[in-house]
Amino acid sequence: MNIPSFDIAFNFVRRDMNMNFEEFRNICRAKSVSFSKNWLMQPDGLSFIITCATDNTVKMLCEEVAVHFQNDRDIFIRYEMIPRYSIDYLYASRYCKLLIDVDEMDLPGGNTTAKNAFEIVLCEDCKYPKFSSIKQPLLIKSISKKTLKSKYYALHCSNGFRLFSKNLFNELKNDLSNYVDTGSVAYFDCPNKILDDVIWVRPQQSIGHNYMRDIVKKCKTCERPIIIRGKIERRAFLVCYDFYDSITNDAPMVLAGNWFGHLAGAGYDSVTWDVLISGNIFHKLCDFKARNIVGETKTVITKNEYRVLVNLEDAISAIFDARGLLRGRGV
Numbered sequence: 001m002n003i004p005s006f007d008i009a010f011n012f013v014r015r016d017m018n019m020n021f022e023e024f025r026n027i028c029r030a031k032s033v034s035f036s037k038n039w040l041m042q043p044d045g046l047s048f049i050i051t052c053a054t055d056n057t058v059k060m061l062c063e064e065v066a067v068h069f070q071n072d073r074d075i076f077i078r079y080e081m082i083p084r085y086s087i088d089y090l091y092a093s094r095y096c097k098l099l100i101d102v103d104e105m106d107l108p109g110g111n112t113t114a115k116n117a118f119e120i121v122l123c124e125d126c127k128y129p130k131f132s133s134i135k136q137p138l139l140i141k142s143i144s145k146k147t148l149k150s151k152y153y154a155l156h157c158s159n160g161f162r163l164f165s166k167n168l169f170n171e172l173k174n175d176l177s178n179y180v181d182t183g184s185v186a187y188f189d190c191p192n193k194i195l196d197d198v199i200w201v202r203p204q205q206s207i208g209h210n211y212m213r214d215i216v217k218k219c220k221t222c223e224r225p226i227i228i229r230g231k232i233e234r235r236a237f238l239v240c241y242d243f244y245d246s247i248t249n250d251a252p253m254v255l256a257g258n259w260f261g262h263l264a265g266a267g268y269d270s271v272t273w274d275v276l277i278s279g280n281i282f283h284k285l286c287d288f289k290a291r292n293i294v295g296e297t298k299t300v301i302t303k304n305e306y307r308v309l310v311n312l313e314d315a316i317s318a319i320f321d322a323r324g325l326l327r328g329r330g331v
């Protein structure tokens, strides 16, 4: 079993208001409650974080909380789970999210979005585009001077495209070149001038279905999804995770099962497509200090790990529920 350690954030709610620290402390004093050292007060003064390492610690601490407050008709508990990934955990992970801290560079807004046309349509009825068949070059907004000064950088785009500086891609070429398509890039206002030091990269393969996304509408002719929306996860312990039904794939960089968004069928449809990288690639991006790469990323959870988390969630719900502490469950 390979789930990360995690913290639980508790809010104690009285008369539908989150209690602040003073109020909570007074109640604890009145009850002669003292909690173990695992309890930490958040800077906002409203949440209490307990750091947990194992399933058993979690259940034990939740029992401790529940016992103290079980006879208080006035008090309810809300909680959420915060995964804590160590950097070594991320480096060893099969896949983690490639998070890039900039807006999508290929979407200038307004009606200019049609400038990046897809050259191939896979279905005449819904005009489902072949997402990799972009008319080259891919047109983007201007890259900031700050970014251009960096030797290694990455930038965000829609439709599964990402931009890498050529220097960065060259370092990763041996790992990635058999698994991604690449192409040239130019600015919207200067479409004939290919940029020298940046290319687009798009994974060729994808992994299984993302559990957090629902297909809302399919094309009647080709049955390809046209609208995909996020699923509302009601289990407080699972909202922080992305989990997939299958992640068997050798590729070091893949698209995540489903995109998110709506295909209009004309022009340049923009959908949100998560890109996943192996822990090994993430390690290299960190070593190169690639600009805009977010270091606090998420690993991808498999079906089996998902079941473990669901069982844990159910066990904790049961602890609080049995003592009438669960009104307004979740944060």
Ligand SMILES: [Zn+2]
Binding pocket: 123, 124, 125, 126, 127, 128, 219, 220, 221, 222, 223, 224
């Ligand atoms: Zn279709």
